[in-house]
Each structure stands twice: as C-alpha cells, then as structure tokens.
Amino acid sequence: MAQQGRTVQKHQRTGHLPPWRLAPTRCSIAYGQIDLWRFRLDLPDNTLPELTRLLSADEYRRFSRQLDPTNAKRLMVARARMRQILGSYLQRPPEELAFAYGKKGKPGLGDSGRDKLAFNLAHSGVWGVLAVTAGMPVGVDVEKFDTQLEPLTLARQFLPAEQVDVLRQTPACRQRRVFFRAWTATEARLKMTGEGLTSVLEPSAQMQNSTSRPFTVGRGYLGAIAAAGQIGELRRWKLSEG
Numbered sequence: 001m002a003q004q005g006r007t008v009q010k011h012q013r014t015g016h017l018p019p020w021r022l023a024p025t026r027c028s029i030a031y032g033q034i035d036l037w038r039f040r041l042d043l044p045d046n047t048l049p050e051l052t053r054l055l056s057a058d059e060y061r062r063f064s065r066q067l068d069p070t071n072a073k074r075l076m077v078a079r080a081r082m083r084q085i086l087g088s089y090l091q092r093p094p095e096e097l098a099f100a101y102g103k104k105g106k107p108g109l110g111d112s113g114r115d116k117l118a119f120n121l122a123h124s125g126v127w128g129v130l131a132v133t134a135g136m137p138v139g140v141d142v143e144k145f146d147t148q149l150e151p152l153t154l155a156r157q158f159l160p161a162e163q164v165d166v167l168r169q170t171p172a173c174r175q176r177r178v179f180f181r182a183w184t185a186t187e188a189r190l191k192m193t194g195e196g197l198t199s200v201l202e203p204s205a206q207m208q209n210s211t212s213r214p215f216t217v218g219r220g221y222l223g224a225i226a227a228a229g230q231i232g233e234l235r236r237w238k239l240s241e242g
C-alpha cells in the first residue's frame with residue numbers, strides 16, 4: 001500500500017499517467033477521480049456467448065444489424081464489458097442494468113445509478129475503453145493511429161482554425177501525431193457533452209470549459225478523456241494481462 005502511495009505521488013509529480021493495472025473485482029469512485037478501463041474486443045468466438053447473454057434484446061438486435069460480422073462481435077463485446085464494469089461499481093448484475101439515451105444517443109444509467117456514476121465508452125479496432133467517474137459528465141475517445149491519413153486536409157475539415165494553424169507550424173514528421181492528439185481531445189469533449197460530431201467547428205461553452213487528458217491504450221492507439229470538472233486522480237485498469 002505504501003509502495004502504491006509513493007507510485008501515485010510520483011505520477012502526480014511528473015504528470016504521467018499510472019500504468020494499466022489489473023482491475024479489482026469490486027470498485028468504488030469519488031468525485032474528481034476518473035477510472036479508465038481498457039479491454040480487448042477481438043475475443044475468441046467461444047467466449048462470446050457468456051458475454052452476449054448480458055445484453056438486452058434491443059442491444060443484441062441493434063448490434064446484429066451490423067453488416068460486418070467482426071464489427072458486430074466487437075460492438076457486442078464492448079457493450080457487455082461496459083455492463084460488467086458498471087455492475088462492479090454498482091454491485092448489480094450486469095444484465096440488469098438499464099440505460100437511457102440522450103438526444104444524440106449518449107447512454108447513461110437510466111435508474112438510480114444515474115446519481116452515482118457517469119461513464120462513456122469508445123471503441124476502435126481491437127480496443128475498447130470505458131471512462132467512469134462520479135458527479136460530472138465524462139467523455140472518452142480512442143483512435144487507431146492511421147499512418148496513411150493526411151493530417152492537414154483532415155484538420156481543415158474537422159478542427160477549429162486555431163488548431164489548424166498550430167498543425168501548420170508543426171514539423172511534418174510530427175503532424176500526424178499532433179492531429180490525432182487534437183482530434184481525440186475534441187471528440188472526447190464532444191462526447192462528454194453528448195453533442196454529435198456536427199458541433200465540432202462550433203464548440204459549446206461546456207466543451208470549451210472542460211478539461212482533457214491524452215493517454216495511450218496500446219501500441220498504435222491514442223485516446224483522450226474529457227470531463228466537465230477538474231480531473232483529479234486518474235486510475236487505469238485492464239481486465240486481463242496484455
């Protein structure tokens with residue numbers, strides 16, 4: 001415990017995030033803390049039935065409609081993991097959780113759990129990430145680092161003018177990474193508010209007043225979280241080794 005305390009202090013001093021640690025089976029969270037969870041979505045087919053049984057009929061129907069079967073499986077795994085993780089905070093069976101949806105589709109807890117937890121899910125490629133906190137809206141984004149994309153072209157389309165200027169002044173060899181950092185932070189802020197991608201170029205006051213932190217998920221994947229308040233302690237949990 002003393003060792004863990006020293007480690008947290010060191011991370012806070014250096015501004016680095018703590019490593020991904022194996023998750024406890026029961027979790028709790030306080031205001032200002034944020035837990036980030038990462039989990040693989042490319043699980044072997046024989047593990048799927050025990051996860052898909054956790055989904056509601058609506059969720060199962062929605063994900064089954066995906067044309068790409070690999071994508072459908074990954075979306076189901078992500079939603080099942082989200083249920084398991086939230087269940088471990090609420091000490092409720094994952095399959096009993098009910099979600100309510102904002103105007104643009106942001107899921108939240110639909111019953112008494114709403115007062116206790118805020119959360120947001122993101123998935124990209126083989127990784128899913130869930131951010132969990134208490135008492136303030138949170139958003140998360142994760143993106144697979146695409147080495148082919150043209151950062152300046154995309155930035156002109158999707159980022160505000162001042163960020164395009166920053167990118168223009170960035171050496172070419174760093175532009176892609178800088179674009180991804182800016183993009184994931186923007187999308188995390190947007191997901192925090194629950195607004196759709198339409199509001200990227202006209203950020204709301206809530207988006208502008210939010211705080212954001214970048215993080216890496218696994219090799220080749222970048223992420224960001226955003227919260228409507230100060231981000232205090234940030235813990236990172238993984239569901240299995242790897």
Ligand SMILES: CC(C)(COP(=O)(O)OP(=O)(O)OC[C@H]1O[C@@H](n2cnc3c(N)ncnc32)[C@H](O)[C@@H]1OP(=O)(O)O)[C@@H](O)C(=O)NCCC(=O)NCCS
Nearest residue numbers: 075103104105106107121122123141142191194195196197
């Ligand atoms: C939210 C949004 C930015 C996510 O983009 P993405 O990069 O494709 O997906 P991510 O992996 O980052 O996140 C997806 C998850 O975010 C959550 N989510 C869905 N809508 C959300 C919203 N409006 N705000 C925050 N989170 C949202 C869901 O948990 C979703 O995963 P799931 O459906 O598998 O459970 C994008 O889907 C969007 O703009 N949605 C709004 C659509 C809209 O405006 N609809 C009009 C009215 S219906």
